[in-house]
Amino acid sequence: MKSRKVRNVAVVAGVRTPFCKAGGAFVRRSAVELGAAAAREAVLSLGIRPERLDQVIFGIVSAPVGAPNIAREVVLQAAFPSTIPAYTVSRACVSANQAVTNAADQIALGRADVVLAGGAETLSDVPILYGRRFRDALFAASKAKTPMARLRAFQKVRPQDLAPVAPAIAEPSTGETMGESAEKMAKDFGVRREDQDLFAANSHARAVAAWEAGHFKGRVAAVSAPKGGSGLQIVERDDHPRADSTLDKLAKLRPVFDRKVGSVTAGNASPLTDGASAVILAAEEVARAEGWPILGILRDYEYAAVDPFEHLLMGPVAAVARAVDRNELALSDFGVIEMHEAFAAQVLANIHGLGSDSYCREKLGRSGAVGEIDPAFVNQWGGSISLGHPFGATGGRLIMMLLDQMAAKDAQFGLVSACAAGAMGSAMIFERV
């Protein structure tokens, strides 16, 4: 039997849809449609026929009730050959990262040559549930054999049972929402309101500047969406970055999660967003043979988890620490660092954790800190606070923005980190060759 060696995995293309505020331009587009748009545009941007794809993997958090395996629906909706198998992964806000690393493993192990991995999310159309009692009644009614029995099933239902249950972003285990946890982290690690607002203001300024400078050219595809009334519109740009986001304005916003002494506001947190992203990965040898651009090699990745009852969003510190240690790299080796911005408080707390001897000793069992990062060094083209954060899709955006900045700066190594619900974190290391 032929033996196979582990292969290098290259990112060769990536495109995302514009990211739009939930309830905005994409309010009538499904996650499948957005995902298909990103996937199709990624394939076109590489200039290949979709027949070339061996697999499609997609990440999503709030999967549509009717299409839980959205990856497969994306294949069909994008009119890719129906013979491309596809599956869906879910790991909260690092779902697209998971899709990408799964793809990379398949390629590295020789089970696929070319894989499209991406993510999609629409928070304009989340499934709304009925309460338990009404659901039980519906279930019983569906089993009933006679009309009378069907009626009887609803006997115990009271009017209040008909009220829908709003989907929560609270942790099932702790009951704590992310915002509350960010608030707790800000207090525990001494992250000040002014620093959070400054970080957020920078995020907006950088995103606006990046758009103006044309850094997203070829990476953000125009996508059609039904407009109010009838007809379609073409959406070309992210709708959240604000040129007028000043420190003054941000300072005036009231804290949301702790109204008295809190510091996390709508202005320094990422917004609910609709959008999708797609990244094409290929074995380096295949990419070279085809003459595809090798934007970067995925050298290593790491997922880590911490105790959600302590700090929900400190996972990235653990993930980054393990990834750099295993590769014998220092944070200073990275020419570009992209960190997902769930909250400014979370980014700053993560940076604090990485640079803190005591945190790293206590929580990670290291001898000391992982390293210092200047908050101004990360996310130089904007981040989730300004560009928006479609949960399942952000990973694809982070990777492509990292690689494009690495190319712009001629950096050798780049690092992506992201936090995820369930107190998890992700780290990915890319190298340009």
Add this chain to the structure above:
Amino acid sequence: MFKLSLDPPEVSPRLAVITIDREGEKVNTIAPDLLPEIETILDALEGEPGIQGVVLISGKKDTFVAGADVETFAKATTREEIERFNRDGHRILNRMAAAKVPVVAAIHGACLGAGLELSLTCTYRICTDSPKTVLALPEVMLGLFPGAGGVSRLPRMIGLREALDMILTGRNIRPRKAKKLGLVDEVVSVEALLPAARYAAARLIKGDLKPKHEPKQDAARVMLEGNPFGRKLVLRQARKTVERKTKGLYPAPLVALDVIGRGIELPLAEALKLEGPAFAELALGETSKSLVSLFRRSNDLKKQTVDDGEGNAVEGTQTARLGLVGGGFMGADIAVVAAEKGIETRIRDIAGEPLARALGHVDAYFKRRARSVGKANVFKAQARVSGGLTLEGYETMDLIIEAVPENLELKKKVFAELESIVPETTVLASNTSALPLSEIGADLEHKGRFVGLHFFSPVPKMPLLEIIRTEHTSAQTLAAALRFATQIGKTPIIVRDGPGFYTTRVLGFYLMHALEMVLAGHTVEEIDSGARKVGWPVGPITLLDEVGIDVGAKVAKTLGKAFPERIQVPETVDSFIAEGRLGRKSGRGFYVYPGADGKKKKGKKEVDASVYAFFKGRGELGGERPHPEELGERLTLVCAMEAIRCLEEGILASPDDGDIGAVFGFGYPPMRGGPFRHIDTLGAGVILDRVLTLKGRYGEAYAAPELLKQIAKDRTTFAAR
């Protein structure tokens, strides 16, 4: 053609399955020499006493029976031949109808004409819910009527009004509608067809299932169709509609009405006997012969190939991916047609708004399609269309069609950009309707890959694709263009590059000569109605308004430069355009359109009397006013002369291309079979005399081409030349 398979004797109920599968053909059609074969099968069945029921099904993938073999009528020259064929057909169908055991028709795919008439003799009909399944009686489109029992059996089965609609329009009936009409008894999925047919047969045998043989009797039905007076009223209404629509130019619907009207008052057996003689009369008539000839020649053109110069046909590359540049309605229309035929299609427009309109047009189209064939059946086609603002990925396209506004410099720029990104194998096409192709492609490095693909609007409905070759276009490129035409189900004609190619050139003469008539003092109504009275579907002035006066004038000026002695654009047209009078799109042209003044929203367009102020004739013609028909005849002749010149100059390769292009492309009166057949029928000498007279009176537009003189002199025809 027919395969008979009998259940083993121990099976109960024991059924016979007749599979219709014409050898060596892609679809089933019924030809006279196949009739004895059917009789043999029926004899064999009657000799099998154990058989309790029959299922009739097709062995072809997507047709049940597509009708009678058109070649039959084309070849038949005597009344005897046609009547014999008709009589034989009736005898067999009557035997089927009189079968002692239940016969179930299991229909999937096209069930047209004689195929549907065959199914009408069955006890029970089941069809599939596939979008491929279409039931219709399209005989009237060939100048005939369903004379194998259709006109007699259909009204009795689905009701007079419904039957008249089907027979007089030839309209396609989809499965859902067929069930509602009672045309079929049951609709099932494709996979379930045979089992469902067997099950139905078993239930019919047991008596569990009673076949329904007449329409539901509601109040309207009883009042309108339940008595001779009501029936007369219905028929009179139908006749009025037909007369309005056909202007008495097409005899078939009127003959059908007559046969139905007389037959409905008689017992079925008597009614059936009326069909044969009337059918033969039509089949021998010039109208039907012309329409059948168009149908056959169009089928032949669909099969044409390109020669590599050494006598071998070149195999054209298939278009799997199509790139469109320019998202106007034309681009969007081409996209939906291609996508429906399985081609991945991308629309590029440089700005968001036109792109949104193009994609919105695509969306709206598929929404409408979904209503008739179901959502699942349009899903794939709709998914195949996408749009973008860049040319990214165009290097993966097999064919790229430019459909940007008609501006030479813009088009040249598009092709320069395309050539810089696509591989040499990509076929590049322009959808220009009038700009000289050789100039558009003048700067291309690889000129062999460049071709013109002139579509007609609305693309989903118009059957023609005019393929324009320059002197450089390679055989490989032409073969790919032909293959593409086949893929999207259009009839191709290949013409040479020249001012206005073929269709636009002749159309330009039609439009501009009509303006000269206005200048000479004829009214707009006279000219338009005159054209319609001789069979043009749309009058020239109305058509000019539809096309857009600015667009029409631009094309005509190009033609005027090329043929200054025969075509001029009246100067007044420029003052028209300057006034913003552009035709329907601006609400005002020669006609005023409802809603133009913001008041009247509904109603018909009316001639804007103020147009005459632009023309010295002012709609007033002294002395004798010719009949509108004469104006129509003159317009037709001007077109015919120009068509002959196209043949003479080598723009056209054959009279067939010219006839098909004229009828399908710009509406040359279809019952004439195209300009060349028209002249061949009337005689070149007669036409030559006529145009000589007209030239003396009205000028060079009527000048006879040398070729016409030659053919008249040789006493031959274009077809025989």
